[in-house]
Amino acid sequence: MSKKISMNDIARELNISITTISFILNGKAKEMRISDKLSQRVLDYVKEKNYNPNTVGQSLRTGKSRIIGLVVEDIADVFFASVARLIEEKAYKKGYKIIYCSTENNTKKTIELIRMLRGRNVDGYIVTPPKDIEHEVSSLLSEGLPTVLFDRYFPQLKTNYVGIDNYNGAKTAIEHLAKQQYKHIAFVTLDSGQTQMADRLRGYQAAIDDAGLIPHLLEVEFSAKPQKLVQQIIDYLTQNKNIDAILFATNYLALRGFEALQQKQLVIGEQIGVVAFDDHAFFKVFNPPISAVAQPMKELSEHLIETLFKNLNAKGDQQITPVEIILKPELIIRQSSSKKL
Amino acid sequence: MSKKISMNDIARELNISITTISFILNGKAKEMRISDKLSQRVLDYVKEKNYNPNTVGQSLRTGKSRIIGLVVEDIADVFFASVARLIEEKAYKKGYKIIYCSTENNTKKTIELIRMLRGRNVDGYIVTPPKDIEHEVSSLLSEGLPTVLFDRYFPQLKTNYVGIDNYNGAKTAIEHLAKQQYKHIAFVTLDSGQTQMADRLRGYQAAIDDAGLIPHLLEVEFSAKPQKLVQQIIDYLTQNKNIDAILFATNYLALRGFEALQQKQLVIGEQIGVVAFDDHAFFKVFNPPISAVAQPMKELSEHLIETLFKNLNAKGDQQITPVEIILKPELIIRQSSSKKL
DNA sequence: TATGAAAACTAAACGGTTTTAGCAAAATGT
DNA sequence: ACATTTTGCTAAAACCGTTTAGTTTTCATA
Numbered sequence: 001m002s003k004k005i006s007m008n009d010i011a012r013e014l015n016i017s018i019t020t021i022s023f024i025l026n027g028k029a030k031e032m033r034i035s036d037k038l039s040q041r042v043l044d045y046v047k048e049k050n051y052n053p054n055t056v057g058q059s060l061r062t063g064k065s066r067i068i069g070l071v072v073e074d075i076a077d078v079f080f081a082s083v084a085r086l087i088e089e090k091a092y093k094k095g096y097k098i099i100y101c102s103t104e105n106n107t108k109k110t111i112e113l114i115r116m117l118r119g120r121n122v123d124g125y126i127v128t129p130p131k132d133i134e135h136e137v138s139s140l141l142s143e144g145l146p147t148v149l150f151d152r153y154f155p156q157l158k159t160n161y162v163g164i165d166n167y168n169g170a171k172t173a174i175e176h177l178a179k180q181q182y183k184h185i186a187f188v189t190l191d192s193g194q195t196q197m198a199d200r201l202r203g204y205q206a207a208i209d210d211a212g213l214i215p216h217l218l219e220v221e222f223s224a225k226p227q228k229l230v231q232q233i234i235d236y237l238t239q240n241k242n243i244d245a246i247l248f249a250t251n252y253l254a255l256r257g258f259e260a261l262q263q264k265q266l267v268i269g270e271q272i273g274v275v276a277f278d279d280h281a282f283f284k285v286f287n288p289p290i291s292a293v294a295q296p297m298k299e300l301s302e303h304l305i306e307t308l309f310k311n312l313n314a315k316g317d318q319q320i321t322p323v324e325i326i327l328k329p330e331l332i333i334r335q336s337s338s339k340k341l
Numbered sequence: 342m343s344k345k346i347s348m349n350d351i352a353r354e355l356n357i358s359i360t361t362i363s364f365i366l367n368g369k370a371k372e373m374r375i376s377d378k379l380s381q382r383v384l385d386y387v388k389e390k391n392y393n394p395n396t397v398g399q400s401l402r403t404g405k406s407r408i409i410g411l412v413v414e415d416i417a418d419v420f421f422a423s424v425a426r427l428i429e430e431k432a433y434k435k436g437y438k439i440i441y442c443s444t445e446n447n448t449k450k451t452i453e454l455i456r457m458l459r460g461r462n463v464d465g466y467i468v469t470p471p472k473d474i475e476h477e478v479s480s481l482l483s484e485g486l487p488t489v490l491f492d493r494y495f496p497q498l499k500t501n502y503v504g505i506d507n508y509n510g511a512k513t514a515i516e517h518l519a520k521q522q523y524k525h526i527a528f529v530t531l532d533s534g535q536t537q538m539a540d541r542l543r544g545y546q547a548a549i550d551d552a553g554l555i556p557h558l559l560e561v562e563f564s565a566k567p568q569k570l571v572q573q574i575i576d577y578l579t580q581n582k583n584i585d586a587i588l589f590a591t592n593y594l595a596l597r598g599f600e601a602l603q604q605k606q607l608v609i610g611e612q613i614g615v616v617a618f619d620d621h622a623f624f625k626v627f628n629p630p631i632s633a634v635a636q637p638m639k640e641l642s643e644h645l646i647e648t649l650f651k652n653l654n655a656k657g658d659q660q661i662t663p664v665e666i667i668l669k670p671e672l673i674i675r676q677s678s679s680k681k682l
Numbered sequence: 683t684a685t686g687a688a689a690a691c692t693a694a695a696c697g698g699t700t701t702t703a704g705c706a707a708a709a710t711g712t
Numbered sequence: 713a714c715a716t717t718t719t720g721c722t723a724a725a726a727c728c729g730t731t732t733a734g735t736t737t738t739c740a741t742a
Contacts, residue, residue: 007729017692022730033689055460056401057728060697065397067440076426078419085417088443097457099408099440102429116438118345119396258626268628282621285599287609287628348698358722363700374719398698401727 005051014045025053059121068308069117070100071110071127073151079251079278079295080128083150086301087126094309096123105130105192105222114140124308128152131193146311148304152194153324160311162303162325166196169293169329170203173247173275176291176331178211180339182245182273186216188233188257189249200249200277216243226256233260245273245337251280254290274336289334296327303327346392355386366394400462409649410458411441412451412468414492420592420619420636421469424491427642428467435650437464446471446533446563455481465649469493472534487652489645493535494665501652503644503666507537510634510670511544514588514616517632517672519552521680523586523614527557529574529598530590541590541618557584567597574601586614586678592621595631615677630675637668644668 011018021042023032029039045051059065068091072080088098099117103110107130114136117125124146129137134154140147141159148160170187177185187204190197201217208215218236220229233256237243248254254276258268266272269288276283279294303325314320352359362383364373370380386392400406409432413421429439440458444451448471455477458466465487470478475495481488482500489501511528518526528545531538542558549556559577561570574597578584589595595617599609607613610629617624620635644666655661 019692052460054728056462060397060401061730076422081417081422097440099438102426119393121397255622262626281596282623285603360722395698402699
């Protein structure tokens with residue numbers, strides 16, 4: 001397999017100009033009126049020697065890299081990992097690779113990451129932004145770098161955004177619980193203040209109001225360690241013994257919540273009704289199966305990548321107006337939220 | 342924030358040579374006898390203008406990219422996603438980024454992926470190899486490109502490898518089940534023929550033999566759709582009604598298995614004992630909690646990245662002899678595998 | 683047989699950094 | 713006073729592919 005050969009090598013070997021090779025390899029042979037005979041000779045040689053253009057050279061010259069930067073909160077989280085996988089698949093088909101980074105929701109780290117990606121000529125950005133990076137994002141925009149936000153957004157910033165209707169997702173879940181005759185429905189969420197969380201909270205409050213119930217809100221510390229999270233939920237349940245149902249604002253919170261319920265010996269689906277935001281493969285086979293507000297993962301990823309590609313392909317300064325795509329989540333009702341009457 | 346400034350811009354602005362700037366910025370000022378005064382002037386200017394060297398230029402020149410290629414079976418799988426996250430964190434601290442790709446265990450796709458990464462001057466490779474890519478891997482090796490395999494390996498190939506003792510992992514799990522007086526312990530695995538699966542199977546067989554029990558083996562189709570997997574397990578259980586415990590060879594198989602058990606109305610921990618290979622966050626809060634053979638994720642990732650870095654830092658042709666690191670998995674016993682006596 | 687135009691191809695610049703080799707000036711030694 | 717060394721800095725090549733702005737050759741037309 002020897003070492004890689006370069007365009008220069010080919011030019012020397014075939015005794016033609018490097019430019020000619022470039023034209024032929026980039027499908028500009030016709031346009032540049034290269035004879036079919038020469039074209040074929042080059043193409044054959046290239047195939048024979050198994051030549052691959054050096055991506056780095058291309059990138060340096062063109063300023064493009066065919067790399068998409070995926071900047072998410074935590075790549076180990078099922079939600080983000082699933083999105084990553086689906087995006088990767090679609091990107092791959094169009095010849096793009098993904099560089100991913102986990103922000104840990106850390107503003108400083110995220111800014112560093114975006115700068116690094118920029119230094120690498122990354123062509124497009126898919127980002128779940130933490131707080132206070134409006135400036136960094138808008139600087140991407142002002143440089144005309146295709147960017148799509150997802151999961152959360154900045155209300156003041158006109159960007160591409162793909163997400164779900166968190167308000168109605170939460171509202172529908174609460175309506176369902178209310179219909180099941182649960183009377184003291186708690187909402188366990190994070191104090192992160194991000195838009196998706198705020199929207200879910202508003203949905204919860206609206207539905208509770210509509211049903212004439214009392215709100216029970218637990219906002220746990222965003223950056224707390226798992227053990228502390230569990231303890232906070234246990235304490236809350238101990239102090240609010242009347243709670244008969246819980247909506248967890250994320251998958252991860254549900255996990256911690258289940259630990260708390262386990263320790264309090266409260267049986268899901270019997271003493272307490274449960275719905276979780278974001279579905280999880282294992283929810284279906286839980287005992288009892290767990291109800292969930294499911295995000296349409298495939299659609300989400302499709303819209304993300306398509307929006308990005310639309311901007312990627314927009315030639316030059318031809319500005320594309322940012323789009324906001326809000327998808328409908330689906331409430332999947334399983335036994336964890338049905339009172340055995 | 343205007344457009345990026347280049348070394349050329351700095352050189353022109355400060356009226357000095359580009360070379361001098363390079364020396365100063367790369368800590369070679371002393372060595373190259375640049376005066377402190379000039380050094381400081383450049384450093385100040387660079388800071389003021391918020392200059393960042395163009396990574397693509399550096400990469401073209403040096404042949405290095407500070408990128409690690411992570412080629413795993415499926416980035417959406419918790420096991421791989423967790424490894425990805427841990428590796429990313431460590432790599433980031435050393436100034437490396439990750440490009441990841443999912444192989445789907447497809448040999449052809451994997452070869453393409455590795456070639457693409459090579460074209461991007463990726464500095465090192467962490468790979469869970471599918472079948473029949475020995476040649477591609479050994480060609481990486483022969484070019485001196487740092488490579489570490491994990492999860493599975495090629496017995497005939499002398500490579501860096503980090504994995505766990507799958508044989509004893511399975512063996513210990515079965516010993517535990519046998520001690521719990523389970524008499525007909527099945528092993529549900531894949532027909533993929535990969536080393537990690539083969540090792541687990543050998544461990545199962547050895548333990549079954551030692552305990553004087555009859556083996557019950559179900560090898561499901563590797564590439565089957567979820568629904569088909571579930572059906573295969575259901576059929577197997579229907580035809581082998583005496584089975585009272587199951588060891589699932591992977592997390593993913595356990596998920597399908599649980600679906601099958603659910604449909605057969607067999608209650609885990611009561612009618613049937615269960616242990617899964619690979620732990621999962623949700624196993625702890627299952628009802629009943631699921632026993633698992635847990636891989637030491639942190640250690641695994643640490644060894645992966647450290648082995649890679651050792652090779653990355655090995656100057657020139659100074660060959661480092663490949664290492665094989667086999668970690669001990671831990672059997673976490675929960676209620677799913679204890680007979681209520 | 684000029685004249686113009688199309689056809690076929692190429693030199694050179696560009697992009698940003700690193701490295702090699704080396705030059706001029708100042709300092710030191712004899 | 714002259715040779716040698718050290719200091720401080722730089723030009724130019726290299727890395728690899730793309731693009732601009734040509735040049736030369738060939739062919740058709742008047």
